[in-house]
Each structure stands twice: as C-alpha cells, then as structure tokens.
Amino acid sequence: MTDMYTDFVEVENLTKRYGERNALNGLSFAAKGGEVTGFLGPNGAGKTTALSILATISRPHSGRASICGYDVAKETGAARSHLGLVTQSIAIYPGLSGRENLEFFALMQGLSRLTARALARRMLDEVGLGDRAQDAAGSYSGGMKRRLNLACGMIHSPPVLLLDEPTVGVDPQSREWIFDLIDKAAAEGRAVVYSTNYMEEAERLCHRVLLIDEGRVVASGTPQELIERAGTRAHVRLHTRTRLPLGWTSGISGAHEIEQPPGDCVTATVIVDEVEIVPEVLRLARDAGGEVKEFALHQPNLQDAFIAITGHRLRDAV
Amino acid sequence: MTGLAELTTVAEMKPLHAGALRATATVVEKELRILRRDWVGICLLILAPIVVISVAGFSLAKVYGGDAGVHPLLLVDEDHGQAAKAIADALAAIKEVDLRAIDSRAEAQRMVRDRGEAAAALVIPAGTTTRLRQGGKPQLLLYTDPVKHLEIVNFKLLISEVLRRLSAAAVDKARSEGIAAEGGLRKQLEDGANASADLRASLVNLQREASRRRTQSEKLLDRQLLFAKDRIQEAIDQQLARTGEQLTAAGESQRAQLIELRDYFMRLAQAREQFGQWLMRLRDLAGSRASEIPSPPEFPLPPTDIDNISSRDATAINLGKIRSDLKGSTRLSRLRLPRFALPSVSSLPEFSRIEHLPQIDHLTIPSFSLPGSIGFKEKNLTGASPKVNIFDQEVPGFGVTFVLLGMLFGVALGLADEREWGTLDRLRASRSPIAATLLGKLLSRFVVGLTQMIILFAVGRLAFGISLGLTPAALLLPSAAIVLGAAAFGLMVAALVPVRDSVLPAGAIAIMTMAAIGGCWWPQELEPPLMKTLALCLPTTWAMNSYNDLMIRNLPVSSAILPSAVIVGYAALYVTIAVAVQARRFR
Numbered sequence: 026m027t028d029m030y031t032d033f034v035e036v037e038n039l040t041k042r043y044g045e046r047n048a049l050n051g052l053s054f055a056a057k058g059g060e061v062t063g064f065l066g067p068n069g070a071g072k073t074t075a076l077s078i079l080a081t082i083s084r085p086h087s088g089r090a091s092i093c094g095y096d097v098a099k100e101t102g103a104a105r106s107h108l109g110l111v112t113q114s115i116a117i118y119p120g121l122s123g124r125e126n127l128e129f130f131a132l133m134q135g136l137s138r139l140t141a142r143a144l145a146r147r148m149l150d151e152v153g154l155g156d157r158a159q160d161a162a163g164s165y166s167g168g169m170k171r172r173l174n175l176a177c178g179m180i181h182s183p184p185v186l187l188l189d190e191p192t193v194g195v196d197p198q199s200r201e202w203i204f205d206l207i208d209k210a211a212a213e214g215r216a217v218v219y220s221t222n223y224m225e226e227a228e229r230l231c232h233r234v235l236l237i238d239e240g241r242v243v244a245s246g247t248p249q250e251l252i253e254r255a256g257t258r259a260h261v262r263l264h265t266r267t268r269l270p271l272g273w274t275s276g277i278s279g280a281h282e283i284e285q286p287p288g289d290c291v292t293a294t295v296i297v298d299e300v301e302i303v304p305e306v307l308r309l310a311r312d313a314g315g316e317v318k319e320f321a322l323h324q325p326n327l328q329d330a331f332i333a334i335t336g337h338r339l340r341d342a343v
Numbered sequence: 344m345t346g347l348a349e350l351t352t353v354a355e356m357k358p359l360h361a362g363a364l365r366a367t368a369t370v371v372e373k374e375l376r377i378l379r380r381d382w383v384g385i386c387l388l389i390l391a392p393i394v395v396i397s398v399a400g401f402s403l404a405k406v407y408g409g410d411a412g413v414h415p416l417l418l419v420d421e422d423h424g425q426a427a428k429a430i431a432d433a434l435a436a437i438k439e440v441d442l443r444a445i446d447s448r449a450e451a452q453r454m455v456r457d458r459g460e461a462a463a464a465l466v467i468p469a470g471t472t473t474r475l476r477q478g479g480k481p482q483l484l485l486y487t488d489p490v491k492h493l494e495i496v497n498f499k500l501l502i503s504e505v506l507r508r509l510s511a512a513a514v515d516k517a518r519s520e521g522i523a524a525e526g527g528l529r530k531q532l533e534d535g536a537n538a539s540a541d542l543r544a545s546l547v548n549l550q551r552e553a554s555r556r557r558t559q560s561e562k563l564l565d566r567q568l569l570f571a572k573d574r575i576q577e578a579i580d581q582q583l584a585r586t587g588e589q590l591t592a593a594g595e596s597q598r599a600q601l602i603e604l605r606d607y608f609m610r611l612a613q614a615r616e617q618f619g620q621w622l623m624r625l626r627d628l629a630g631s632r633a634s635e636i637p638s639p640p641e642f643p644l645p646p647t648d649i650d651n652i653s654s655r656d657a658t659a660i661n662l663g664k665i666r667s668d669l670k671g672s673t674r675l676s677r678l679r680l681p682r683f684a685l686p687s688v689s690s691l692p693e694f695s696r697i698e699h700l701p702q703i704d705h706l707t708i709p710s711f712s713l714p715g716s717i718g719f720k721e722k723n724l725t726g727a728s729p730k731v732n733i734f735d736q737e738v739p740g741f742g743v744t745f746v747l748l749g750m751l752f753g754v755a756l757g758l759a760d761e762r763e764w765g766t767l768d769r770l771r772a773s774r775s776p777i778a779a780t781l782l783g784k785l786l787s788r789f790v791v792g793l794t795q796m797i798i799l800f801a802v803g804r805l806a807f808g809i810s811l812g813l814t815p816a817a818l819l820l821p822s823a824a825i826v827l828g829a830a831a832f833g834l835m836v837a838a839l840v841p842v843r844d845s846v847l848p849a850g851a852i853a854i855m856t857m858a859a860i861g862g863c864w865w866p867q868e869l870e871p872p873l874m875k876t877l878a879l880c881l882p883t884t885w886a887m888n889s890y891n892d893l894m895i896r897n898l899p900v901s902s903a904i905l906p907s908a909v910i911v912g913y914a915a916l917y918v919t920i921a922v923a924v925q926a927r928r929f930r
Binding site: 077080081082102105106108112113114115116117118120121125129130132133134135161177178181187 | 362365366369370373376377380381763764765766768769770771772773774775776780
C-alpha cells in the first residue's frame, strides 16, 4: 500500500448477524485522515460491531472493510499495524501503573522498549497523568482511567484510531483532556472514527458524522449539514401565566406559532427562522398578556436530525 | 493530508515472528508483575495451600496410619482377671490410645452414644480370663459410635493387634511350657528307658541267678530234707522206744491199781449185801415203826465191767503191737514228703515275659506342639519404608488442587477479566498475535504454577518431612505436566464459560471434582472401582499416580513418563477445545 489514498478507512456493505438479529445491515462509509468521523446512533445501532470489525476482532458476514488499504479480513496483521483501538470499557490493567500499562501496550504493538518507555512518558504528560505515572491504574479516578485508556490505544501513533464511546462516565475535565487529544490526533492527520451516542460530542469533535440506525448509515455529513438536511429549525418554548391568544406572533416575520396541544394553556412553542428574533418574540408574548414565566430556546441539533431522519430519539432506541 | 509514513511506527516494528516471541515475553512479564503486587494472589498460591496441607495432613493422618493424635478409649473391666489386666496394660501402652477405665457398661454407653466423649468403649466381660484358661473363646464387646468411623477402624486395628499379640504370647508361653514338659517327659522316658534297660538286665541276671539259686536250693533242700528225715526218723524211733517203755511201765502200774480197785469193788459189793441184810434186820426189829425208818441211801453200783477187770488183764494193751504199729507207721522211708513248693523261676510272669518288655529306646514320643500363630511382616517392594507419611499424599494433592485453583483465577478468571475490561480486545486488535498473548499468559502461569509446586515440595520436605523419592528432580516431570494441564484447563474454562460471574462457580465445581476423584484429597484406594475407572479421565488422577509412584513407591523417573505424557495429552485436548470454542466465538 501507499500513502496515496485519502480514505484511511473504507467500509462497503458490511453485514453482521448475531443469531436472528442483524447488527450491521449493509453499512458503508469512509473515513479520511485528518478527520474525526463520528458514529452517532442509539445503543444497539451497530456502532460497536462496526468498530469491532474494523479492529479485526470480529468478522463480517459479508461486505468489505479496510484500514489504510488493508482488508481487515484478509490482511489482518497489516491492518492491525495501522490501527489503534479504544474500547468502550476501560481496557487497562488495574494492577499495573499508568506507565506500565502504556509501556505494555506499546510493546505489544511491536515498539522497542526504549521507544515504548519514551512514548509512555510523553503520553502520560499529554493526558495529564504524568504525576500519577507510577500509581496503580486501579487507584485512578474514572476520568483518569478513561484518559489512560485513550492513551493506551494511541501509544503507538496509529494512522487510524477507533474510539468506541471513550468518554462514558467521565468528568468534564477529563472529557476536555480526551477531546484535546482527539483533536490533536486528527490534526496530526490520523483518521479518527469516534463512536458515541452523545450528539454534543459528535457536534463538538466530529468533522463528519454518520447517523447510524439499525446497522446502516441513515445519513452522513457535517453536523450542520445533517441538521439542515433534516430541516429542523430553532424554536422557542414559552411558559406563560395565561394562555396566549391565537395569532399572537403574526406581527413578527420569521416566527411561526405551533398549535398548542389541547388542554395545555400555558405552554407555547414558536419556530424561529433566526435566533435574533427571539427577544421580539418574548416582547410580543408579554404584550399579548401572557406574562412569560420561563422560556427556552432550542437550537436544532443532531438529535433533532436523528429524530427527523429515523423517527426516534438517540437515547431511547434499542 | 499528512503522509501515512509520518504517522505510523511501522518502520521501527520488528518482523512479525520476532514480535510474537517478544509479545509472549512481554505478556509473561506483565503477568508476573501484576502477580508480584497481588499479595492476596500470592497468599492463595503459597500460604493457603500450606495452611490447607497442614490442616488436612494433621487431620487425616490416620488415613495412612500416621500419628492421628491421642483418642480416648473407654474400658469396662468386668473380668478383673489376668487376661483383662494384660489387655488393659497393652492398650494403655499404645500412645494413640487414651485408655479410661469406666465402671459400668451403661456409663460407657452414655459416654459414647450420648455425650460423644469417646468413639468406642471396650467391655471385657466377666469370666474372660477363666474361659481363656479353659481353652474357650471369650468375646470382648466393643461399643462404637458409627459416626467416628475412621477412629473406630483405628481402634479395631489396635485392639485386634493387642488381642493377637496377647494370644500369640499365650500360645508362645504354652508352647514353651509344652516344649519344656516334652523335654522333661522325654528325659523321664529316657531315664525310664534306661532304668527299664537296667531293670531288664537286672531281671535277666536275677532270672539267671534265681535259676541257679533255685537249682542249688532244690539240691540243698533235698539234702536237708533227707537229713532231716533221717534225724526225725531217728528221733521218732527213740521217742517211740521211750514211749513204749513208758507205756509198759504205765500199763503195769495201771493193772496193779485196777486189781486193787477190783478188790475194793468186790468188798464194797459184799458190804452192800451185808448192809441190806442189816437193814432188813433193823426193820424187823422196828416192827410197827419200821415204816418210820427212812430208806437208807443207795449204794452206787460198781461198774458193770468191774468184774471184767480181771479178765481185762487178759486183754491188756498190747504194747508190743502198738510199738510195732508205731514203728511201722513212723517209718519215714515210706513217708512221701511233699516237695517243697519253691516257685519255678519260669513261672514268674515278669520273668517269663522279660524278653517281651518293650524296648524303650525305640519308643517314639509323639511331638508335643501347639499350632503356631500366623503373623506377617510388611515389606515395601520398592525398598522404601512401609510407613507412609500422610503429607506424601497431601502435599502433592493439595498442591495440585491449588495449582488448578491458581489457574482458574490466573487463566480462566484472568481471561474473563481481560474480556470484561476490554484489554483482550485491545490485544487482539494489536499487532501481536492473540496466540502470543494467550501463550504468554499460559507460560507465566506455568512458571508460577511450577514455582508454586516446587515451593510446596520444599516446604513439605522441610516442615513435614515428605519423601522426594529416589530422584527429587523427577518430581518436576509430573509437576510440569499437571501445571500445563491445569493452565490448559483454565483456558478451556475461560472459553466455555463466557460470563465472568460463572467462571468461578463452574471452574470451582470442576476443580473440586477433579481433585476429589483424582485422589488429591484422599487416597484413591478409598474410592469404589467405578470411580477409580472414571478418574482415569482426569489429569489429576495421573498426576497423583505419578506422585505416589515417585514419592511413596520410590519408583524411578521412568515411571513418571507415561502419566506425564497422558496429562500433556489432556492439556492438548483442553487447548484444542478452548481454541475451537474461542475461534467460533471470535467469528
């Protein structure tokens, strides 16, 4: 292979069944170097299965996947040489120190002991664990373990990083460490495949998002593209003391009142073309005698896009 | 975009095969490093088996007849005889027995059955000594608590041994006394035989002497008789002559007196006639008064023959004839003197049968011997001591058990942990082959397990004095095999039991079964034949057989080759199953 291609990860029509259930149902996508490609989908959508196949630890029933041009089913060894896997679980040895964990996985990736040691030291600093390097990983906090987990998957600087929900249950500080590391990896030209069901993470990190549902990509593009493609717009939800009269938004251009559900006399929802008109909407509501007690502006996001596309929410689907 | 070459570290990676070996070594290093910090794990591997071995060894010492401690045995002596005392003394001398004298059977029963103060009570019924002396077969009574089976078996053995010894001693004593009596009898018989021979010779001599003397006596007697006869004849003749003379003189005198007496009677008769005439005259004179005259006394009539006295003169005693007759009748020459009845020598019965007296020298004295008692002396065919140290069984047995447990924790649970943590997936996705990872894990556990066994054998040797056989190094063969088998077993458990929480219960059940049936906890000989046959399907059985061969039977190292090979075969089977199952799961 050469470095002439741009799609570090190529997936075509992957299928995978677990018994009667189709975990992957013709999954196809590509991930470029220098980009963070997000796998966004609910639990059970097939994200982990797809990453397992890419990581060569599971075999597809059909279809093809390659890492840096190496078929993961046929050229497993070569493909493995070019990928780093960060599993959803914290794949570290609690009995080893942070440094030892990193060195071990570096050695298992074929690095020399000297290099492994140097890289381990560097990675520990990069994930903010330099001062806890000698402590047993089992004594780390959840966030620190997550950071170490990520570092272990990246220690050998692979061109392709497969990250399976690496921020589950981490504190905001650790999340930022992780995001920075991922950003840096992408900046270095690596292809990062990032699986998550947190749409905020996808929006924050991913250059491109694949909306995955029922084992296939239902939509892909930048987060903005997906949101726009879904046709969802920002809306303001108002809680007023009294019911607002019909047509109370008629005076504002770009504001579209949504019919209130029967029986709910104090909640109103208004779709706004631009967020700049929100203050005007609030003023009109007050003028109409509604006396706004609370309001919320909801910007369209990937969740909305996902709902729009699949008909169900990211977190609720099974 | 950034060039791939700048991103990857492929350039500094070593060839794949070298990487596999290095990965294996890396995994070994990692495993040992983790274990080094796992004090609980080390405790489980080393201290726990030592504790369990100690407890089991001291608890089950009696299985191999070792020092099982002192146990109370109640003794009810109703006999109070010599036999009872001998039994009590013999039992009291056994160090494993704490002999306690109890007054009654009822109390002994309560102590055994109700209070559990002893496993057994021995009753020596009254009359035991007497019956024994009379050649009877007295029965002792042993009250037992069946729950304490092994203790009872031990007591039975000890009591049987005591009774056997006492019986044997009694028989020996009787035999000695019999032999002594036989010797005395033989001596007496020999003396008797000698005396008999002497007597016989004396009798023969006496017979001869008697015959000779008899002959002499007869001759002498004849002479004496003849002499006496002559003397007597002479004396008789003289006496007859004197008697004749006396008779003649007496006859003359008597005849003269008779004539005088005849004359008297004749005058008396005349006087009576005169008195009659006088009386008649008197009466006549008395006239009428004659009737008043009393009758006169009657004169006795003279003997009728008085008149013949004169005639008798003519028929006087013919002394000459008498003399002649006497002389004739006293002729001894005509006298047939009875032979003096000297008993004939030949008529003496003892003398006549002297030749038929038994020759005592040729008498066969029946050998006096009691049937002996059969005993046995145990001899270990291997030349080792027949006394087995229980720890020779327990150290390898529990060593193997804890190796299996160690493998369950180290390999099966370790792999389950890695599966759960995700490290296994990460390693599978790494450049190192998964086989290297598994091999490294197995190798590290193999080293740990083998070290564990070596330490246990060393501790067993130092602390419990176990036998290491003819060649201690030979123990490495079954040890290495069973450690390998245990590691492979752990791998199989990890493959067959995908859920971590199920690994321990499933693995523990399997290990307990393998250890128990395989003879790790107790000698396989305690198991029924079916279980022994089934046990051959377990590597633990072959390992224990091999350990027994090397440590207890003192067999050479060659004896360990076959069982070790079988264990390795089982290990290969386990690995094959593990790989097959895991490969299917990885698909």
